[in-house]
Amino acid sequence: MMLRGAVTTGMISGVGDVFVMKMYYSQHGDYEMNNHIVEFEPDRRIGWEPEAGRGHPDLVDNPDHARWGHRWSFQLTPDGPDSTIVTEIYDCSRAPADERAGMDNGRVWIDSMARTLERLDTLCTEAGL
DSSP: OOEEEESOOSOOOSTTOEEEEEEEETTTEEEEEEEEEEEEETTTEEEEEEEEOTTOHHHHHOGGGSOOOOEEEEEEEEOSTTOEEEEEEEEOTTSOHHHHHHTGGGGGGHHHHHHHHHHHHHHHHHHTO
16 A cells, blocks of 8 residues: 555635645655645535655656656545445556556556445444444
């Protein structure tokens, strides 16, 4: 698992906010990602564009390449009084062609996204949400 935890602890309030996450990848070691909020509708949708942060080789080797334009988002759809359907979306259509090819147009993330949604379901179920 690449995600190691939050650096930023404040609440997101809208487009333009940035939250920072601690990450680990065997080829990069420990690093951070600065995530720029680009979509925000409270209780319905949040989307962010990652940017290489402290310790990430893209920031050191090529600062102009620190933000590719790829986007992660969660869409929340009410499904009755006590449930919500959560859809995770990854859009790499704005990323450079070589990056899209290297991640098979985002398909490399499918298993990780499924595990994220399973963990979210478990956490919400255990918390009685």
